[in-house]
Amino acid sequence: MQTFFRDRYEDMNARHCNSALFRAFHEYGISRDMHKKITCSQFEKLFSDMVKQEITTLIYHEVGEISQRRILGKWWKELIMDFPYSRAELFLRNLKDTLADTCNTGMLSYIVRNKREGSLHFYMTLLKGFRKNIMPDIIPAYHDYLKTGNWEVLDEARKSGYKHAKQLANRLKDLNDQFKATPETIEKELMIYTTH
Numbered sequence: 001m002q003t004f005f006r007d008r009y010e011d012m013n014a015r016h017c018n019s020a021l022f023r024a025f026h027e028y029g030i031s032r033d034m035h036k037k038i039t040c041s042q043f044e045k046l047f048s049d050m051v052k053q054e055i056t057t058l059i060y061h062e063v064g065e066i067s068q069r070r071i072l073g074k075w076w077k078e079l080i081m082d083f084p085y086s087r088a089e090l091f092l093r094n095l096k097d098t099l100a101d102t103c104n105t106g107m108l109s110y111i112v113r114n115k116r117e118g119s120l121h122f123y124m125t126l127l128k129g130f131r132k133n134i135m136p137d138i139i140p141a142y143h144d145y146l147k148t149g150n151w152e153v154l155d156e157a158r159k160s161g162y163k164h165a166k167q168l169a170n171r172l173k174d175l176n177d178q179f180k181a182t183p184e185t186i187e188k189e190l191m192i193y194t195t196h
Helices: 002-013 019-026 040-067 074-082 087-102 107-113 117-126 129-134 138-148 151-177 183-189
Strands: none
Touching (some): 002 019, 019 117, 107 117, 107 151, 138 151
């Protein structure tokens, strides 16, 4: 995790960096090129403290995944194995991650419940691809939060994202039960709803 966040720090130091990443590091007292402005040991202490707190947040992604096993059973794993290196596999993995993050025991729920601002900004920085599209309300909710500080709007977006992800997972199970879960069907019936 030290290496992962060190890479994000280098991303922040890059010329073109999104503002959520600046905000995330700022919450921990870390700014651009800070490693040049303070002693190495001071910087390492700040950085290490940040990583420890973020690991706690990231654990809730795993807790969320465990809690969603009742929705994503053995059929899910078998389906992913059937479509290696495909867009369908990427979609399925992102759907699983969205369910894990947005459920009541997941990472986004933990962030909102505990008002973890740094974690929220990191989460938004890393939100890309299908996950962002599966929960389209999260980006407007984040911008609303930046203006108002209202955590409730983020929680509503989280709940909406979970509901949508669960609907997609249930539809996928139906397709699988009918032996119709092919990469083409997944693109036509599920992925199409995440591109608007």
